[in-house]
Amino acid sequence: VLEKIPLKEGNTEARIIHFYSSILDASPKVSALKPNYAFFAQYGFEGLRALRELIAKYKGKYPIILDAKRGDISTSAGAYAREIFEFYGADATTVSPYTGSDSIKPFMQFPDCFSYVLCRTSNPSAGELQSLKAGGKPLYLHVAQNLAALDEGKGLLGAVVGATAPKELRTIAKVLSPAKGPLLIPGVGSQGASAKETAKILKRAYGENVHLCLINASSSINYAYLEQKTEDFAGAALKEIERMNKEIHIR
């Protein structure tokens, strides 16, 4: 968010681009970028132009997951897929499962693009619906099994599972790992879950395919300079990334 970007020059668009480029041009060891659509969209067209420009700048260098949590029915879902994969040029996105499979299928029509379906999210109220039991199984497990069935082993669909829910993470990893379904895992860093514990769970389920699991941290990296009490925000971000990578031993 703009209030935490320690750059005063230029308009909103320029400041956002400058901030993230400084971090990324320092070549951090990260597996993917996951821009959150909401944080750009709140600044209107300036924010969205910055988003598009950043994607164009780093596409090919990192896989880009545009975290947009779209969730609408068939023809609308198709329009959203075009927005994300064609207009913004993202490689992957996040989608909501509430409206069922006809909202997810249009996202599977784009060659080389894939989607993470919200399964068990990392927020405090996640369980209100996601942990309800139907037919002896919690809702998030229905979602995981449905998406695995829909994917038919193609690897076009993965799941979003919060590291803040390790028991659920274990269950979902068990469903998706046999067919090499990818996982996107928020919740470490400022949301409080341990990167080390999370990595352990993932290695046990995925073994040598653990690279299919992406552990995601945003605020704790972007705003590491606040924690480290320095003005060198890019340096602070790199340091935090290195610290986390060491903790998870993935790279």
Next chain:
Amino acid sequence: VLEKIPLKEGNTEARIIHFYSSILDASPKVSALKPNYAFFAQYGFEGLRALRELIAKYKGKYPIILDAKRGDISTSAGAYAREIFEFYGADATTVSPYTGSDSIKPFMQFPDCFSYVLCRTSNPSAGELQSLKAGGKPLYLHVAQNLAALDEGKGLLGAVVGATAPKELRTIAKVLSPAKGPLLIPGVGSQGASAKETAKILKRAYGENVHLCLINASSSINYAYLEQKTEDFAGAALKEIERMNKEIHIR
């Protein structure tokens, strides 16, 4: 969608604005406008500029429901609420319930703005999750009761319920009508549900408060000129609106 807009002059932005303005400037008897974010966003910035301009043009004349189906956790939800209510200036929006109440609360912080929570949608795969029974109750009923509890009778939250599911519509109307919770009802028109039957169900539940229920048709109105085999798309839309209004006897 652009392919169905029978106007060849101007760029994408101009054609979208011209098309919808022509219909709306003919003063149709409608209760609200419900632009679908996806259909504008698929055309990138030109589409989004048209969306914003149309909202600015008709704000105050009609309540504007920006159908964006946002659904993300707390701070992201707050950013989405700013996008919808501040940047686009909509009066209302649609939100997904999958991540629970902390994704809905930020939308309740905007004075005079309200939100429709997806409850039972109108699409073929809606039931996959929404009809699962937990604790003897289908998921959509959990959602309806949760949102009624969260709203505490303030009237800031309503529900999206497809007219294609009349039994579910009846159940949800029963939950929300005592506290005058508004309903947004897609599914009539090109999706096949009967406007007349829908209006009957709503009148029975809401009585004199039936104006809180908005029956929504989009394609069948916008593209009525195709059905009516005419080039006068604004006239055809008016004719279809009048036909529907007569059927539901609401105005």
